[in-house]
Amino acid sequence: MLGYIDKIREISKRLLDEGRVDMVVGFRKGSMPMMNEPSFIKNSGEVSKLVWDSNCGINLANYLTDRKEKIGVIAKGCDSRNIVTHILENKIKRDQLVIIGVPCKGMIDRRLITAMFDTEVREVNEKGDTVTVKGAGFEKKLKKSDILQDNCSKCIHRNPVLYDELAAPLVEEQKDIDRYAEVRRIEAMSPQEKWQYFEDLIAPCIRCYACRNACPLCYCPTCFVDESRPQWVGKSQDETDIRTFHFLRAYHCAGRCTDCGACERACPVGIKVRQFTSKLNKDCLDMFGWEAGVLPDQRPPLDTFKPADPGDFIK
Amino acid sequence: MEHMGVEPGRLSFSWISSAESTKFVDVVKDVTATVKALGPNNNFKKAADKVT
Numbered sequence: 001m002l003g004y005i006d007k008i009r010e011i012s013k014r015l016l017d018e019g020r021v022d023m024v025v026g027f028r029k030g031s032m033p034m035m036n037e038p039s040f041i042k043n044s045g046e047v048s049k050l051v052w053d054s055n056c057g058i059n060l061a062n063y064l065t066d067r068k069e070k071i072g073v074i075a076k077g078c079d080s081r082n083i084v085t086h087i088l089e090n091k092i093k094r095d096q097l098v099i100i101g102v103p104c105k106g107m108i109d110r111r112l113i114t115a116m117f118d119t120e121v122r123e124v125n126e127k128g129d130t131v132t133v134k135g136a137g138f139e140k141k142l143k144k145s146d147i148l149q150d151n152c153s154k155c156i157h158r159n160p161v162l163y164d165e166l167a168a169p170l171v172e173e174q175k176d177i178d179r180y181a182e183v184r185r186i187e188a189m190s191p192q193e194k195w196q197y198f199e200d201l202i203a204p205c206i207r208c209y210a211c212r213n214a215c216p217l218c219y220c221p222t223c224f225v226d227e228s229r230p231q232w233v234g235k236s237q238d239e240t241d242i243r244t245f246h247f248l249r250a251y252h253c254a255g256r257c258t259d260c261g262a263c264e265r266a267c268p269v270g271i272k273v274r275q276f277t278s279k280l281n282k283d284c285l286d287m288f289g290w291e292a293g294v295l296p297d298q299r300p301p302l303d304t305f306k307p308a309d310p311g312d313f314i315k
Numbered sequence: 316m317e318h319m320g321v322e323p324g325r326l327s328f329s330w331i332s333s334a335e336s337t338k339f340v341d342v343v344k345d346v347t348a349t350v351k352a353l354g355p356n357n358n359f360k361k362a363a364d365k366v367t
């Protein structure tokens with residue numbers, strides 16, 4: 001994946017020089033290892049700041065909401081699906097965008113790597129499928145496939161679904177992946193066990209809303225959690241309020257979530273917030289045969305009616 | 316909601332026209348009976364309101 005960057009820079013430079021875009025949204029190196037950050041490049045002299053490696057897990061569609069400029073945007077499979085969703089939801093116009101597609105081989109899980117070592121990880125390099133992690137007094141080589149983000153290890157849309165330029169040849173999609181084993185495990189529990197599972201899951205939540213902020217779907221001018229007239233949900237750390245936030249956030253993503261993992265990646269206390277959205281994704285697939293952001297010309301299941309829609313829950 | 320641990324039956328959806336008074340009564344009776352059978356809900360209550 002490292003080799004992609006020359007092509008990304010070349011395309012970005014060309015787009016900026018030709019005036020086809022006002023800026024390119026991509027990644028630059030973060031101040032900490034494994035934490036690349038979004039970058040807005042406005043003149044072609046700056047394209048050398050752009051980087052590409054396995055630490056680009058942030059979803060760049062998040063930075064397109066309601067923008068008025070012409071934008072070149074770098075898009076992995078999941079970003080491209082969120083871009084499609086943005087276009088369907090009128091958050092950006094297709095003709096404002098030049099999508100620089102990046103066939104993706106997965107992003108690495110920073111939390112997993114940090115947890116493997118007792119002391120701070122100072123440097124992370126990668127070459128092909130080997131990731132070398134260095135810190136004070138240790139150096140270890142890891143296989144990339146062992147340290148992928150959970151969502152990436154289950155991803156079946158690594159190639160961008162919509163693009164104008166391509167930074168590299170398309171990659172082979174992962175096949176025969178069991179995406180919903182964990183959801184099924186929870187489905188099999190008794191109501192009380194389920195309740196307890198989610199209780200334990202969200203117990204460390206500090207309600208910082210980083211998961212919401214990282215998600216491209218969460219673009220409401222005033223989020224329901226911030227509204228005070230009327231106040232939809234309590235602001236306290238009471239478990240009821242925390243849970244209300246979590247299940248409502250998840251419902252707002254129903255039929256829209258691309259499982260990009262940006263929410264989970266952003267959480268400072270490492271809560272697996274995708275446990276909520278995964279169930280909704282699974283249901284959307286089972287009931288409506290729907291995966292978000294894959295079909296640019298179809299309305300999502302929750303804003304259309306089809307005679308065959310399941311309705312047995314209505315009594 | 317059921318996935319999160321709310322018991323099946325505690326939450327119901329119906330589609331009743333304002334002209335369907337008998338259906339409304341039936342549904343309400345039905346829902347009340349199901350919820351009563353489930354007993355008091357002790358999840359999803361603020362700490363201060365918990366019945367101990």
Ligand code: SF4
Nearest residue numbers: 077078104106152155
């Ligand atoms: S979810 Fe798929 S496209 Fe997105 S970063 Fe992971 S592997 Fe790449």
Ligand code: SF4
Nearest residue numbers: 215257259260261263
């Ligand atoms: S809810 Fe999480 S996984 Fe789903 S689109 Fe938003 S950030 Fe991505």
Ligand code: SF4
Nearest residue numbers: 205206208209211267
């Ligand atoms: S990012 Fe984590 S701690 Fe913050 S609100 Fe979301 S789940 Fe809670």
